[in-house]
Amino acid sequence: MSLRDKKIIISATLAVLLLIVFLGGYWTLEKEGLTLIVKGEEIKVHSFKNSIKEVLLENNIEYDDDDEISPSVDTKLEDYMTIKVVDVNVKQLTEYEDIEYETKIIEDNNLEKGKTKIEQDGENGKKELSYKLTYHDGELVDKALVSEAISKDVVDKVVKKGIKEEVIVASRGESSRSGNGMKVVATAYAGDGITSTGTVPKWGTIAVDPSVIPYGTKVYIPQFGMTFVAEDCGGAIKGNKIDIFMGSESEAYSWGRRTIDIVIN
Secondary structure, three states: OOHHHHHHHHHHHHHHHHHHHHHHHHHHHOEEEEEEEEOOEEEEEEEOOOEHHHHHHHOOOOOOOOOEEEOOOOOEOOOOOEEEEEOEEEEEEEEEEEEOOOEEEEEEEEEEOOOEEEEEOOEOEEEEEEEEEEEEOOEEEEEEEEEEEEEEOOEOEEEEEEEEOEEEEEEOOEEEEEEEEEEEEEEEEOOOOOOOOOOOOOOOEEEOOOOOOOOOOEEEEOOOOEEEEEEEOOOOOOOOEEEEEOOOHHHHHHHOOEEEEEEEO
8 A cells, every 4th residue: 555545535434423423513513402481481402602601692592680490590501401481570468448437325314215326427448569570481470568558547336225214104193294204123121210311201202322312312213103212221222123111010921022213203
């Protein structure tokens, strides 16, 4: 074999080796089967880049610090990798809610029982609610309450309810008698002694709770058709109770315990 032929064979061999090295490097550096998911759409690519950040730049994929990228942008690129870019937007929203007023009932002893009077009209208040809205690829994924404040105060409705009882009853020698009526539990007593006000008890004397019916008050009892005087008290006479002095113990025993109407004049 001549020297010239040898040179030709060596050159051809070197060329083949260089081609093999080149192709091997090409296949090694190129990342195949890459999938980019951007705004829900899949894009198939291949790249010679080394990181996710570089392949996104290579394919003109824009993103900002709020966006979510997985794996992270600094991750080394590998074959058949799926890279997802989620466009994240944050917005503010303000809403208003009504605060319903309450109705407060106040008893009024200057207003006749069964009657009502609106003292103050009610008015709803308003509450201001601030929300943070988070969108992923245009879809709302979170609505978080950031703050709330009263923008308008509630005005409660106030209604007065009458509790005053007006009683008109027939009486002896008079066509009618009026005053403040009330219902009481009445018992009876008898015997000798002195009342709490220093008088001698007689028919027409009643024992009372002075905090409810003061001493000296004239009390008309329709059942007897006469007016009694509050002159005495007793340990068991508390609240809406009275004790009527009777002429004898048998009368007191016969009376027992009854619920009656009285009129305080």
